[in-house]
Amino acid sequence: MDVVFLGANNAGFAIYDWLCERDDVTVHALLTRPGQLSLIETVEPELVVAAGFDHVVPPEILDVPERGCLNVHPGLLPHARGYNPNVWSIVEGLPAGVTIHWMDEGIDTGDIVATREVPVSFEDTGKDLYERLETACYDLFVETWSDIRDGDVDAIEQRDTEATYHEKAEFTDLCELDPDETCTVRELLDRLRALTFPPFDNAYVDIDGERYYVDVSITPAAEVNEPDGVGLLDAY
Structure with a gap:
């Protein structure tokens, strides 16, 4: 399969490297800036894969690949569309996770191919969750790739009534x-x-x-080492 890849973060580069090592894929280019998108019209790949590409892909580019354009999003769509889904999952108490979806003219609004929920605990920082989401993006893509390649996926339309979006x-x-x-x-x-x-x-x-x-650090009481079982209040 002929592929052009769009990406600019750790998860994107990891997925790109994985695709480049495969015998069933020819990755023609890694694009990281909007000004490079015209190359897709030149190459005419079967599929475009995006992960970490924080720019809107115009309709005339979306229409080029025969198989379409696929995005790996670090949010559990339709929750947390747009930017910084790790942040808004914590602030708004939304389910966290990752989604593979077909790209359309909207931002993170296309039909869903696969999802994976990622657990969040009260001690997590935005960085903790972000790193966990990056790992989940890579794992979900690798596990789903054979179905994507073979056209064996049943995409599901998103429910806009459940959607949240942040710029x-x-x-x-x-x-x-x-x-x-x-x-x-x-x-x-x-x-x-x-x-x-x-x-x-x-x-x-x-x-x-x-x-x-201001940063914050939250530590579960079970992880606090108290010598001989004596807490701070007991010492006075």
Whole structure:
């Protein structure tokens, strides 16, 4: 099968490398920028595969591949369409996971080929979940590839009534903490852990003309080592 690959993140590069090593695929190009998409019209591949390509593919390009354009999305569609699904899964309490779907003119709105849910715990940061989603993207694609290659997939239409969508600008707004905002402790911790992604500085608050960046670390009590069974309060 002739393939052109669109990708620019760790999961995308891992899937690209895996496809390049296979005897049943000829990967003609790895495209990472919108200005390169015209190459698809030149190559006319049977299939386009995208993973980590954060740009809208125009309809005239989507129509070129005979088999269509397939995207690997790090969100459990129709939940968390758009940018930073790992963040919004935590902030909004949405199911987390990954989805393989056919691309259409919308953003992450095409028919679903396969999904896999990824568990989330209260101790997870945005980075923890992101890394788990990356692994799931690769694993799901590898396991589904033979069915995709053989045309043995039954795609399912997404339910728009269950959909959520976020743009990149919403993530930028989420990073700015209002010191006078009222919220529950749970809401604040969910927001902070979702934005914790070292080495990046995401969440910040401005106090008395100074800016402070905020990360959070949450540790289950079962993992805290207390010498001889004595807790802090017991020591006084």
